Amino acid sequence: MTAMLTRPGTEGRRASEPTLRRRRSSIRPGTILVAAVLAFGTVVPFLAVFILALSPEGARTIPFQLPQEWTLDNLIAVLSARNFLRWTANTAIYSIVSVVLVLITAAMAGYAFAKKRFPGREIVFWSFLATLMVPTQATIIPLFVLVAKLEGIDTFWGLIVPTLANSQAVFLMRQFIMGLPDELFEAAKIDGAREWTIFWRIVLPLTTPILATLGIFVFLWHWNDFLWPLIIAQTDEMRTLTVGLASLNQEAVSQARLMAAAAITVIPCLLVFAVLQRYIVNSVAASGIKG
Amino acid sequence: MTATTAPPRPTRRAGRRPSAATRSGMWAGILFVLPMLVLFIIFRFVPSLGAVGMSLTDYQLSGDFSVVWFDNYARMAGDEVFHGALITTLVYAAIYVPLVVVVSMATALVLNRLVWGTGFFRGALFLPYVTSFVLAGVIWLWIFATDGLINGLIADAGIDPYPFLTGNQLQVLTSLAVVSAWRGFGYSMLILLAGLKNIPEDLLEAATLDGANATQRFVRVTLPLLRPVVFFVLVIETIAAFQVFDTIYVMTGGGPSRASYSLVYALYDQGFKFFDFGYAAAIGVAIFLIVFLISLIQRGFLDRSNS
Numbered sequence: 001m002t003a004m005l006t007r008p009g010t011e012g013r014r015a016s017e018p019t020l021r022r023r024r025s026s027i028r029p030g031t032i033l034v035a036a037v038l039a040f041g042t043v044v045p046f047l048a049v050f051i052l053a054l055s056p057e058g059a060r061t062i063p064f065q066l067p068q069e070w071t072l073d074n075l076i077a078v079l080s081a082r083n084f085l086r087w088t089a090n091t092a093i094y095s096i097v098s099v100v101l102v103l104i105t106a107a108m109a110g111y112a113f114a115k116k117r118f119p120g121r122e123i124v125f126w127s128f129l130a131t132l133m134v135p136t137q138a139t140i141i142p143l144f145v146l147v148a149k150l151e152g153i154d155t156f157w158g159l160i161v162p163t164l165a166n167s168q169a170v171f172l173m174r175q176f177i178m179g180l181p182d183e184l185f186e187a188a189k190i191d192g193a194r195e196w197t198i199f200w201r202i203v204l205p206l207t208t209p210i211l212a213t214l215g216i217f218v219f220l221w222h223w224n225d226f227l228w229p230l231i232i233a234q235t236d237e238m239r240t241l242t243v244g245l246a247s248l249n250q251e252a253v254s255q256a257r258l259m260a261a262a263a264i265t266v267i268p269c270l271l272v273f274a275v276l277q278r279y280i281v282n283s284v285a286a287s288g289i290k291g
Numbered sequence: 292m293t294a295t296t297a298p299p300r301p302t303r304r305a306g307r308r309p310s311a312a313t314r315s316g317m318w319a320g321i322l323f324v325l326p327m328l329v330l331f332i333i334f335r336f337v338p339s340l341g342a343v344g345m346s347l348t349d350y351q352l353s354g355d356f357s358v359v360w361f362d363n364y365a366r367m368a369g370d371e372v373f374h375g376a377l378i379t380t381l382v383y384a385a386i387y388v389p390l391v392v393v394v395s396m397a398t399a400l401v402l403n404r405l406v407w408g409t410g411f412f413r414g415a416l417f418l419p420y421v422t423s424f425v426l427a428g429v430i431w432l433w434i435f436a437t438d439g440l441i442n443g444l445i446a447d448a449g450i451d452p453y454p455f456l457t458g459n460q461l462q463v464l465t466s467l468a469v470v471s472a473w474r475g476f477g478y479s480m481l482i483l484l485a486g487l488k489n490i491p492e493d494l495l496e497a498a499t500l501d502g503a504n505a506t507q508r509f510v511r512v513t514l515p516l517l518r519p520v521v522f523f524v525l526v527i528e529t530i531a532a533f534q535v536f537d538t539i540y541v542m543t544g545g546g547p548s549r550a551s552y553s554l555v556y557a558l559y560d561q562g563f564k565f566f567d568f569g570y571a572a573a574i575g576v577a578i579f580l581i582v583f584l585i586s587l588i589q590r591g592f593l594d595r596s597n598s
Contacts, residue, residue, distance in 0.1 A: 048430070121320065245425050
């Protein structure tokens with residue numbers, strides 16, 4: 001404003017004017033430096049894990065230094081030890097099967113809540129949402145007893161099925177499907193499509209973006225889950241990677257071996273994140289999914 | 292969180308009698324909700340009521356039980372270990388919540404100021420959030436251990452080692468809070484960043500023209516507009532603080548001498564070490580009540596500050 005009143009080139013320039021202009025032109029090296037320091041703090045610990053995993057056993061790691069020679073021994077030893085591959089497979093089954101089942105059931109429920117009218121619809125929906133108020137730990141004892149009674153201890157279904165009732169997934173699917181125009185569904189009905197066909201041919205394809213986002217999060221939640229697998233998997237063969245890593249941590253395995261195990265557990269998370277990073281980050285801001 | 296009002300539907304008129312098509316739609320609706328409804332009834336509603344019911348019994352591993360009414364709660368009131376766990380969790384929350392809110396706010400502000408490399412830095416800062424607390428615990432054990440990275444560095448400088456995980460309660464809980472905050476701040480950071488992006492640029496520019504410096508702009512313009520988002524972050528992080536378990540299990544096992552023995556740890560021990568399911572269920576109900584109460588208090592503050 002005032003800048004327009006003073007002729008260009010006069011001494012009457014306000015101190016604020018350059019800052020306003022700088023906001024659009026320069027790259028603010030100071031801020032980048034601060035961001036770089038912060039990013040150093042979040043990224044370097046992971047690099048350290050991989051470097052330690054590739055260092056020979058017994059190498060001096062304090063103070064931190066790059067190893068004299070790199071070795072794959074630790075990774076090979078961990079992968080061939082005990083049930084480590086089995087744990088990896090268990091974790092993959094736990095995560096992937098959960099993702100598929102949560103997506104299908106949540107999309108079905110979301111479609112019904114968004115586009116169908118049936119008695120009790122609102123009550124059922126709000127009772128789903130109300131479970132968000134109850135922390136998992138508060139119900140974990142009766143849940144464990146229930147699964148034990150149904151003979152689900154040390155089974156995949158006992159691990160997976162109780163985690164599928166996910167109110168956040170239902171909520172997000174409902175919100176997204178509400179935004180789809182009713183005409184789509186009415187047109188399909190007029191063409192004689194059955195509900196099931198509408199669901200597979202219209203609902204699922206049109207909700208792909210939110211399904212992908214949810215899928216990533218459900219995958220990460222299950223891959224990183226700890227307390228539930230800890231109590232349900234009571235034999236070594238049924239453990240997941242987080243539980244296995246915690247048990248290795250309690251045993252007297254060497255630093256290098258432990259870090260090799262840690263590296264293997266985190267690789268899938270890093271891959272998922274590297275490929276879908278922009279997507280994940282944008283969706284959190286947009287939808288407020290909470291892990 | 293977000294409003295849940297349906298967009299107005301021009302196709303549906305009020306007072307129309309349900310046609311055959313709507314009736315079939317009704318059955319379709321019920322059938323489509325059914326799988327999730329069954330899952331919710333069996334694995335959410337039943338255990339929620341079961342937690343209350345079980346807390347009034349002396350439920351054993353064998354499945355035998357008799358109703359003891361409020362004995363478990365009376366025991367809790369006089370249980371030194373439970374009191375210790377409650378205090379430990381409160382102290383931990385008092386350290387963790389401010390720490391994680393400040394860190395996520397600071398990182399969000401830095402990201403908001405960035406004009407170059409935004410995507411890269413956002414990703415880099417969010418990175419710990421996609422990994423597990425167990426992994427964070429393993430990494431930070433190597434950093435915080437008595438013969439760990441930091442103590443190795445200060446030993447070279449000739450300073451006595453700092454007891455990150457072996458000292459008094461305050462030292463140990465602070466170390467654990469740092470680890471949890473490092474792993475967990477990314478989510479709150481993104482929520483706050485989204486809030487910052489919604490603040491109109493011209494308000495800040497007007498404040499600048501009025502001669503406000505960066506601190507004044509933040510306190511007078513940014514913070515008041517961001518208040519609901521900050522409260523949301525406060526609530527979710529407080530709830531997270533009361534559920535702390537994984538990091539403790541990996542790093543200290545509740546020690547040294549119960550210095551980091553949290554409420555969920557007490558519940559885990561009672562349930563899966565001593566198999567005293569009735570008492571463990573009662574601790575679970577207590578955790579729910581505490582979290583619920585705190586949410587209500589924070590909600591009250593939010594409503595008051597908005598009116």
